[in-house]
Amino acid sequence: MRPKQTLLLGLMLLVPVLAFLFLKTFGTNRYALPTYLPDRVDSTQVGGKWQRDTVFHRIVWPAVQSQSGRPVSSQDFAKGLYVVNFFYTTCAGACPQVSSLLQRVQEKFRHEPRVRLTSVTLDPAHDTPAILEKYAEQYGAISGKWLFLTGDKTAVYRLLTDEFRLPAPQGVAPGLQHSQQLFLVDRAGQVRGRYDGSSPKEIERLITEIGVMLYSYDLTDEPRR
Incomplete structure (x- = not known):
């Protein structure tokens, strides 16, 4: 083989190695996701010096139930990442659009047990488990993968305002105001992403940031619970 050809082949083999080393060294810090919803700032003394540390809110779920009628609690959300949105079935505007786009997320992570979707109704008086089950079927929700939740109105609204810190809805459906915002919550119950x-x-x-979170879990060898 000619010297130029040997050099070219060597460079072709070296480039992917260098790219891998670069991503391994710098990729994690560069693409680390932020944490949202700070609760307070604590001060601790380390080595004679005071350090300030932000404590972030952890989502606590009230007693709710899924479209199958099964009770759901915070323990069900400690097994991996989940995406949360608030909607109601009689919404004729943005809700169907959001649900349709969430189908893409479900399909992307269909075979990834650490990722689930959670849609919470803001009209629990109307959206019974039976109605939610029909709505879930309409969007091809996979059982156990995409949960549609309902419960006591006071508890649902507390989840919206106290846990995810969104404005309280005004009125009742069909004039119910709601948010199109999605939340990405990690296995520790902390919000790691917000999206339209x-x-x-x-x-x-x-979808990209879910992949980042899963990759970070793989790097730290966290067990899949």
Whole structure:
């Protein structure tokens, strides 16, 4: 083989190795996701010096039930990542659009047990488990993968305002105001991403950032619970 050809072959083999080393060294820090919803700032003394540390909110779920009628609690959300949105079945505007885009997320992570979707109704008086089950079928929700939740109105609204810190809805459906925002919550119950659920571009960002979180779990060898 000629010297130039040997050199060219060597460079072709070296480039992917260098790219891998670069991503391994710098990729994790560069693509680490932020944490949202700070609760307070604690001060601790380390080596004689005070350090400030932000404590972030952890989502606590009230007693709710899925479209199958099964009770759901915080323990069900400690097994991996989950995406949360708030909607109601009689919404004729953005809700169907958000649900349609969430189908893409479900399909992307169909075979990844660490990722689930959770849609919470803001009209629990109307959206019974039976109605939610029909709505779930309409969007091809996979049982156990995409949960549609309902419960006591006070508990649902507390989840919206106290846990995810969104404005309280005004009135009742069909004049019910709601948010198109999606939340990515990690296995520790902390919000790691917020997205416009009506935007295809934002859905792609959500899919990418779910992948980042899963990769970070794989790197740290966290067990799949």
